[in-house]
Amino acid sequence: MNGVLFAQQLINGLSLGAIYAVIALGYTMVYGIVELINFAHGDVYTAGSFVALALLTVLGATGHSAAAAVVFALIVVLLATMFIMGTSGVVIERFAYRPLRGRPRLAPLLTAIGVSFSIENLLQLWYGPSPVPFPQLVPNPFFAVGPLSVGQMQLIVILSSLVMMAALHFFVQRTKLGKAMRATAQDWMAAEIMGIDINKTIALTFFIGSLLAGAAGVITGLYYGNVWFINGFRAGLIAFTAAVLGGIGNTTGAALGGFVIGFVEVMTAQYVGFQWAEVTIFSVLILVLVFRPTGILGQQLSERA
Amino acid sequence: MRDREARELMQLFHAGKISRRDLLARAAALGLSLGVLGGLGVRPAGAAGMTEVKIGVDLPMSGGEAPNGVPTNNGVILAIEEANKAGGMYHFSETLKDDAVNGVHDPAQGAKNVQELIADSAVVGIVGNFNSNVAKACIPITNSAGIVQISPSQTNPDLTKPPAALDLRKANPSKINYFRVCTTDDLQGPVAADYAFRTLKARKLAILDDQETYGKGIADQVEKEFKKLGGQVLSHDGIPKGTQDFHAILTKIKSEGPDAIFFGGVTTTGGGLIRKQMPDVGLKIAYVGGDGIVEDEFLKVAGDSAEGSFGTVAAIDATKVPAAQAFLTAYKARFNDQPGAYSANGYVAAKIILDAVKAAGPDREKVRAWVARLKNYKSMLGTFSFDQNGDTTNRIISVYTVKGGKWTWTDQVNFNG
Numbered sequence: 001m002n003g004v005l006f007a008q009q010l011i012n013g014l015s016l017g018a019i020y021a022v023i024a025l026g027y028t029m030v031y032g033i034v035e036l037i038n039f040a041h042g043d044v045y046t047a048g049s050f051v052a053l054a055l056l057t058v059l060g061a062t063g064h065s066a067a068a069a070v071v072f073a074l075i076v077v078l079l080a081t082m083f084i085m086g087t088s089g090v091v092i093e094r095f096a097y098r099p100l101r102g103r104p105r106l107a108p109l110l111t112a113i114g115v116s117f118s119i120e121n122l123l124q125l126w127y128g129p130s131p132v133p134f135p136q137l138v139p140n141p142f143f144a145v146g147p148l149s150v151g152q153m154q155l156i157v158i159l160s161s162l163v164m165m166a167a168l169h170f171f172v173q174r175t176k177l178g179k180a181m182r183a184t185a186q187d188w189m190a191a192e193i194m195g196i197d198i199n200k201t202i203a204l205t206f207f208i209g210s211l212l213a214g215a216a217g218v219i220t221g222l223y224y225g226n227v228w229f230i231n232g233f234r235a236g237l238i239a240f241t242a243a244v245l246g247g248i249g250n251t252t253g254a255a256l257g258g259f260v261i262g263f264v265e266v267m268t269a270q271y272v273g274f275q276w277a278e279v280t281i282f283s284v285l286i287l288v289l290v291f292r293p294t295g296i297l298g299q300q301l302s303e304r305a
Numbered sequence: 306m307r308d309r310e311a312r313e314l315m316q317l318f319h320a321g322k323i324s325r326r327d328l329l330a331r332a333a334a335l336g337l338s339l340g341v342l343g344g345l346g347v348r349p350a351g352a353a354g355m356t357e358v359k360i361g362v363d364l365p366m367s368g369g370e371a372p373n374g375v376p377t378n379n380g381v382i383l384a385i386e387e388a389n390k391a392g393g394m395y396h397f398s399e400t401l402k403d404d405a406v407n408g409v410h411d412p413a414q415g416a417k418n419v420q421e422l423i424a425d426s427a428v429v430g431i432v433g434n435f436n437s438n439v440a441k442a443c444i445p446i447t448n449s450a451g452i453v454q455i456s457p458s459q460t461n462p463d464l465t466k467p468p469a470a471l472d473l474r475k476a477n478p479s480k481i482n483y484f485r486v487c488t489t490d491d492l493q494g495p496v497a498a499d500y501a502f503r504t505l506k507a508r509k510l511a512i513l514d515d516q517e518t519y520g521k522g523i524a525d526q527v528e529k530e531f532k533k534l535g536g537q538v539l540s541h542d543g544i545p546k547g548t549q550d551f552h553a554i555l556t557k558i559k560s561e562g563p564d565a566i567f568f569g570g571v572t573t574t575g576g577g578l579i580r581k582q583m584p585d586v587g588l589k590i591a592y593v594g595g596d597g598i599v600e601d602e603f604l605k606v607a608g609d610s611a612e613g614s615f616g617t618v619a620a621i622d623a624t625k626v627p628a629a630q631a632f633l634t635a636y637k638a639r640f641n642d643q644p645g646a647y648s649a650n651g652y653v654a655a656k657i658i659l660d661a662v663k664a665a666g667p668d669r670e671k672v673r674a675w676v677a678r679l680k681n682y683k684s685m686l687g688t689f690s691f692d693q694n695g696d697t698t699n700r701i702i703s704v705y706t707v708k709g710g711k712w713t714w715t716d717q718v719n720f721n722g
Contacts, residue, residue: 005556012552013553016553129367129368129369129405130372154552224581225581226581229408230407234547234548270553273543274513274545274554275544278545
């Protein structure tokens with residue numbers, strides 16, 4: 001085995017897995033708190049790319065603008081997109097899921113699939129049915145690290161994902177609102193009795209999950225240079241798998257699951273054959289679930305019963 | 306102004322979005338006389354001696370593949386309008402179906418569409434489909450219904466050639482009903498391989514395909530031919546559907562050290578993004594594809610990286626044929642756009658059915674038999690016949706290169722005679 005090549009693929013896996021991980025966080029947080037598989041989440045991620053594209057067009061940022069202007073535009077667009085997508089997550093929860101809370105679980109699940117199709121079709125109406133080029137604002141030079149090379153965009157993807165994960169971890173574990181979220185996830189009725197506004201807490205969960213997806217949408221738009229209204233489907237499916245693999249409901253698990261799947265995908269491309277990528281991803285999932293039905297870091301859900 | 310409104314109405318009508326009654330009602334509302342519409346090729350039904358005849362069309366008209374279906378269908382529209390203008394006993398119109406679901410061509414949708422077309426007794430023949438895997442689902446249906454189906458663009462050899470094709474026409478094996486005016490990947494593949502080997506001087510090739518009927522088919526043909534020429538195929542991988550990130554597979558390909566990459570598939574199944582991401586891993590080698598990437602969509606998706614890519618098309622370039630100049634002028638005048646790679650083929654496919662109706666009458670079996678006997682048919686793309694399997698004898702492959710952000714014709718290979 002060629003060690004340099006293996007390490008190079010590790011870098012590819014890290015940047016691919018980072019994106020899966022950030023999207024998986026949204027799945028796992030929502031599942032943790034309302035036990036809903038929010039199938040619309042992958043499309044919220046893609047919608048983030050389109051919102052960023054629209055904002056960049058409004059700001060008139062192109063590859064030819066001055067570097068300082070580009071950096072300023074990117075920061076504005078990133079923050080605005082995160083806020084807009086977060087808000088859209090709250091709106092989706094308020095109108096599509098909240099009216100169905102407490103109903104049989106199949107109802108919100110099917111609603112989520114409906115929301116997913118609605119977002120896809122809205123994006124198609126908005127920007128048309130073809131892939132849309134995303135302005136290439138960040139140059140992508142390569143840095144040599146010994147025999148390896150790392151692209152600037154890969155570094156940005158990996159670092160920004162790690163920052164987001166760390167921020168989320170701090171928020172959930174160290175703040176009062178995070179504590180309220182954990183309490184609601186454990187037992188929403190008890191949490192309500194303790195004076196936690198669970199409607200607000202659930203809305204906050206959707207806000208944060210969608211905000212992260214929006215940020216991932218901006219970053220992948222810049223990285224791949226293309227957005228297509230249908231992209232959220234595969235990204236969502238894989239990220240959902242990552243969340244299950246890591247132990248759904250567990251944020252650290254979702255991040256870990258994202259990276260594991262990223263590595264499985266690149267190593268399959270390198271050593272097995274790219275066409276088997278999905279086969280190996282789901283084989284790993286099945287194997288893990290056979291031995292650990294709750295996922296790598298998942299806990300027994302009995303306390304919820 | 307009136308002209309534009311009339312033309313828009315006609316487009317809606319030809320696209321099957323409004324009925325003849327609606328058309329006439331709306332025309333009256335706009336104060337358009339029937340004469341204005343008549344000049345554009347429509348006459349009121351029931352006018353003396355006119356029989357209404359429909360041409361069914363099934364193409365991917367929406368999603369990322371609209372840039373394939375729309376210009377091809379424009380060719381069909383042009384043929385129908387010209388036939389109507391020429392007059393005669395029949396009035397022709399088209400019934401258009403879209404086989405793209407969520408932006409991607411779908412065999413099940415194609416099958417449903419042709420069933421609906423067959424159920425309409427006024428439809429005498431079908432132009433379509435665009436993608437080879439859709440034909441695999443449709444040919445058994447059209448064969449058993451005994452209706453003629455002419456494809457402008459499907460290049461997979463197994464659709465017509467035995468033994469594989471015999472499975473598709475089990476219902477009426479002796480009555481060939483599926484024809485195509487483009488040639489096949491068993492020619493297109495070798496041309497791409499030849500081009501890579503002889504002109505680009507590549508000796509080591511890496512192959513990627515999208516695992517679809519067309520993509521894998523042409524990639525396998527390239528692999529076979531490239532090895533036959535004495536070249537080395539280092540790897541041949543398939544792409545999982547919907548993949549966005551090709552850095553891993555391109556890193557692997559780079560480590561193998563090929564001289565060129567061949568991609569079998571279309572822009573939206575990976576053709577564009579692979580090209581775009583090649584520079585990301587430092588791959589500076591030639592990129593060759595089949596007709597699936599010779600489209601404007603590819604230039605948009607691959608961006609600046611598209612420059613210098615090569616692609617083959619299983620048809621003659623209409624701009625290189627003197628007989629097609631009238632078509633090119635008419636197309637630009639009618640649609641205010643350049644024709645697509647398969648617009649001329651769409652026109653010729655429709656024209657064969659129109660000529661069959663004029664010669665043999667609006668009867669499905671008579672039309673089919675007329676097309677099956679087609680010999681030395683004079684079309685703007687050259688004089689050709691259909692062989693015993695339904696393939697055209699006009700076997701020409703064109704080679705294109707991206708130059709200055711545009712697909713530019715570079716060469717053609719003629720297998721005729």
